[in-house]
Amino acid sequence: MSRLRHPLVLVAFAVALTAGWVAVSLLGIHPSTLAEVAVSGLAILGASFLLAWGAETAEKDVPRGFAIAVLAVLAVAPEYAVDALFAWNAGAGGATAAACGELSSAAIEAGETELARACHDANLAIANMTGANRILIGLGWSGIALFTVWRATTTRDSAVMRRDGFLNDAVELDTDISTEISFLLLATAWAFLVPLGGGIGGLDTLFLVGLYVAYIGLVLKSDIEQSDHTVGVPKYFQQWSLPWRPLAVLALFGYSGLMIFTAVEPFAHGLEEIGLDLGIPSFFMIQWIAPLASESPELIVVAVLVNKARSTAGFNALISSKLNQWTLLIGTIAVIYSIALGAYGTLPFDARQSAEIWITAGQSFFALALLVNFTISLREALALFVLFISQVLLEFALIRDYVVLPVDSYELLLVYTGVYIVAGVVLFALRWQALVYLLGLAGDAVRTAVGRDPVHLDNAD
Known part of the structure; x- marks a missing residue:
């Protein structure tokens, strides 16, 4: 093996990418916005590689599903931090449904008073959360599918199916992800109901956090499977003996998590400032640019896995990320809000944010309908x-008055929600046998976890 390709040299290179950000943080340097975006962005890139290597190494000692779930939580931790900040500010400022209801939309948008700013932060918490979730599917799921098929010409990824027809090549996913898809279906169904409660409250927290705890408990019961695709840095660390191997995993997770957690906020904030300088509205930046930055570690990690012909692990990571954002993120921001408020409360949001939640749930519903048969074609990825x-x-064109449409921004969200739901219903109806098979596999996983024999399901009809 070339010395330059030795695994420890690659680790050192990834760590070196974070060095600039470590120096800026420890020395208290205040660089220009562009320089801060550059050094924090490089830190995120280096940390993402370390995170991916840590997750792959951990698969030797823990169930793969659990390793990927940990990876997903760490990779989207910055998104949790951003949303938690807005939820905390909303509670600390006394934003309740009753108090915010007495203010006009214009006053809240302008942040004329402390209460108005708190109500605005409550809306921003929802906007940031829904933006992050839609980016994860709209760019993440679709982009990784397209990247997987493209890379298969070099990686010879066995998961890529070459099929006749225009843009009909597809990525075939492992049926092991039936559990994640089933749990995500439950979370998506609940998300449609969230706006009907007038905000995010205790019932939402109990159901959604409980759902994720049940999921983690289930994957912990899974068998440890050795991957024959492990190469490079993870393969090197997997050859280490105990206790050094798990210590290496903890070091990789801890250092990468720290880098990502500390670097993403300045990275996102810097991008926002650059966007504002270019005339992009602040609300649009909070919903789309900040989440794009906070989701970047996850997308980089998955791209690394796909580049190693591990597309199934990549999609597992993306689906797990979506699941924990759609459960833990929604559930925990309500807890943070109540702590800041000093009493139990329901995180309020306006009608516009209700529509944002519905379109996000609609997109999730449609995306799951695409994956229910464990494949996603190029056409389907492009549709997403x-x-x-x-x-x-x-939406951006409407905000900037670049176009005139027969609907306003709020109605546009409802139109797209309808499109997603109708398309999803049609797909589920056409693929109902695949849905039954998927739910059967998930049921087998539950039965196995509680010590019962699974029901043998050979394949979908």
Whole structure:
């Protein structure tokens, strides 16, 4: 092995990418906005590689699903931090449904008073959360599918199926992700109901956090499977003996998590400032640019896995990220809000944010309908991307008065929600046998976890 390709040299290179940010943080340097974006962005890139290597190494000692779930939580931790900040500010400022209801939308948007700013932060918490979730599917799921098929010409990824027809090549996913998809279906169904409660409250927390705890408990019961695709740095660390191997995993997780957690906020904030200088509205920046920055570690990690012909692990990580954002993120911001408020409360949001939650749930519903048969084709990936990007661009054009449409921004969200739901219903109806098979596999996982024999399911009809 070339000395330059030795695993420890690669680790050192990844750590070196974070050195600039470590120096800026420890020395208290205040660089220009552009320089801060550059050094924090490099730190995120280096940390993402370390995080991916840590997760792959951990698969030798813990169930793969659990390793990926930990990876997903660490990779989206910055998104939790951003949303938690807005939820805390909302509670500390006394933003309740009753108090915010007495203010006009214009006053809240302008942040004329402390209460108005708190109500605005409550809306921003929802906007940031829904933006992050839609980016994860609209860019993440679709982009990784397209990248996987493209890279398969070099990696020879066995998960890529070459099929006749225009853009009909597809990525075939492992049926092991049936558990994640089933739990995500439950979380998506609940998300449609969240706006009907007038905010995010205790019932939402109990259901969504409980759902994720049940999921983690289930994957912990899974068998440890050795991967024959492990190469490079993870393979090197997996050859270490106990206790050095788990210590290496903890070091990789801890250092990368610290870098990501500390670097993403300045990275996102710097991008926001650059965007504002270019005339992009602040609300739009909070919903789209900040989440794009905070989701970048996850997308980089998955791209690394796909580059190693581990597309199933990559999609597992993306689905797990979506699941923990759709459960833990929604559930915990309500807890943080109540702590800041000093009493139990329901995190309020306006009608516009209700529509944002519905379109996010609609997109999730449609995306799961695409994956229910454990494949995603190029056409399906492009459909996910086009629906996502067209709504964002149309919304931006409406905000900037670049176009005139027969609907306003709020109605546009409802139109897209309807499109997602109708398309999802049609797909589930056409693929109902695949849905039954998927739910059967998830049921097998539950039965196995509680010590019962699984029901043998050979394949979908």
